[in-house]
Amino acid sequence: IDTPDGPAAPVERPNPAPPLEARPTKLRVTEIGTLIRDPYAIYARRVLGLDPLDPIAPSLEAPERGTAIHDILAEFVRTWSGPFDATAVDELNRLAQLEFAKLDEAEVTALWLPRFARIAEAFVELEASRAADIAERRVEISGSMERVTPAGTVTITGRADRIDRMADGRLTLLDYKTGTAPSPQQVASHLEPQLTIEALMLADGGFGDLGTRAIADLAYIELKGSRESVKLRSMLDNKEGKDAATLTAEVDERLRGLLERYAYAGTGYLSRARIFQEKDFGGAYDHLARAREWALSVEGGE
Numbered sequence: 001i002d003t004p005d006g007p008a009a010p011v012e013r014p015n016p017a018p019p020l021e022a023r024p025t026k027l028r029v030t031e032i033g034t035l036i037r038d039p040y041a042i043y044a045r046r047v048l049g050l051d052p053l054d055p056i057a058p059s060l061e062a063p064e065r066g067t068a069i070h071d072i073l074a075e076f077v078r079t080w081s082g083p084f085d086a087t088a089v090d091e092l093n094r095l096a097q098l099e100f101a102k103l104d105e106a107e108v109t110a111l112w113l114p115r116f117a118r119i120a121e122a123f124v125e126l127e128a129s130r131a132a133d134i135a136e137r138r139v140e141i142s143g144s145m146e147r148v149t150p151a152g153t154v155t156i157t158g159r160a161d162r163i164d165r166m167a168d169g170r171l172t173l174l175d176y177k178t179g180t181a182p183s184p185q186q187v188a189s190h191l192e193p194q195l196t197i198e199a200l201m202l203a204d205g206g207f208g209d210l211g212t213r214a215i216a217d218l219a220y221i222e223l224k225g226s227r228e229s230v231k232l233r234s235m236l237d238n239k240e241g242k243d244a245a246t247l248t249a250e251v252d253e254r255l256r257g258l259l260e261r262y263a264y265a266g267t268g269y270l271s272r273a274r275i276f277q278e279k280d281f282g283g284a285y286d287h288l289a290r291a292r293e294w295a296l297s298v299e300g301g302e
Contacts (some may be wrong), residue, residue, distance in 0.1 A: 004146070014270070015271070016040075016268055016269055018044055019265065020263070020265055021045050023046075023262060025152070025153065025155065025157055026154070026155045026156075030158070030194060034192075035262075036191060036274055038271065038272050038285075039270050039273035040269050040270060040289050041285045043248075044288055055196075064103055065178065066178040066179075068099045069116065071099055072099045074121075075090050075212065076088075077096055077137050080171050082120060084125075087208060089120050092123065094134070096116045098115070100113060115229075118229040121161075122194065122229035124228035130164075133166050133167050134167065135169075136164070138163045139162050140161065141159065141207050142207075142267060143157070143160065143201045143206040143207040143208070144206050145203070145206040149260050149262075149263035151263035152263075158194075158197070160173060160175070163207070163210060169211060169214075170214045171216060173198050173199055173219070174220070175195055175198075177220050177223065179224070181220030182224050182235075184236070184237050185284075187218070187235040187247070190250060190251055191274065196235075196248060196250075196251040197255065200252050202215065203259070215245070216244075217234050217236060217244070218244055219232050235247070236249055236295045271285075
């Protein structure tokens with residue numbers, strides 16, 4: 001933009017470096033991926049204490065819908081002791097009616113109850129196919145672990161959607177996704193580290209009485225309600241053939257390096273450091289970082 005004094009200076013890409021004492025010493029598992037991809041979002045929320053405003057008109061894809069589905073499945077897995085047949089499908093649909101009623105959104109209910117009916121049927125089929133291999137299902141298990149950095153100890157906390165104890169004594173970590181789950185390659189490259197950090201937490205004994213058992217699988221269960229309503233995607237099906245132990249060891253090394261980087265005062269919280277889609281400016285803090293402005297400046301746009 002031209003000014004009376006000549007062309008305006010290019011917009012600087014935000015990279016604030018707050019003092020060490022202002023930096024977070026506790027992070028959720030879900031925030032580690034954000035710290036990798038968009039550190040500025042961690043700075044805005046955890047250092048400045050800024051929470052995104054709720055939208056004026058929430059869409060039908062709002063987080064409340066995903067939370068509701070998670071809650072329905074958690075309650076079902078926690079309480080159901082019968083066979084995985086038509087009666088299980090009926091119970092899931094009954095729980096869905098109760099849960100979606102809490103949202104008090106007629107449009108959400110009208111759109112998602114039919115979709116959830118397809119999810120319920122496919123989910124029960126999946127559980128039936130795995131039932132013989134599972135000794136126990138645990139849901140919404142909270143855990144934590146600590147990592148020491150040059151600036152002090154950082155605590156990582158998280159809650160696993162589900163951990164199944166298999167018949168052979170090993171454990172399978174599962175996470176529900178109401179959209180598209182990360183690919184095995186994204187997980188193997190540690191750009192999406194949620195499941196592998198939960199595995200690391202398990203290896204550290206961070207999930208209480210579950211101990212430090214070997215891991216059978218790390219998987220996402222996609223819940224879309226479309227043509228393929230429910231799909232289990234194992235993150236061990238990666239091109240490099242990395243098993244759970246390898247992924248856990250790698251993510252431990254990378255996590256230590258990531259936390260150590262932010263233990264030095266000169267390290268700033270760069271905006272959109274490794275963003276998934278460069279042209280997507282829909283991040284909760286992209287407007288605060290003036291992301292679109294500096295992107296146009298770099299590209300030479302108006």
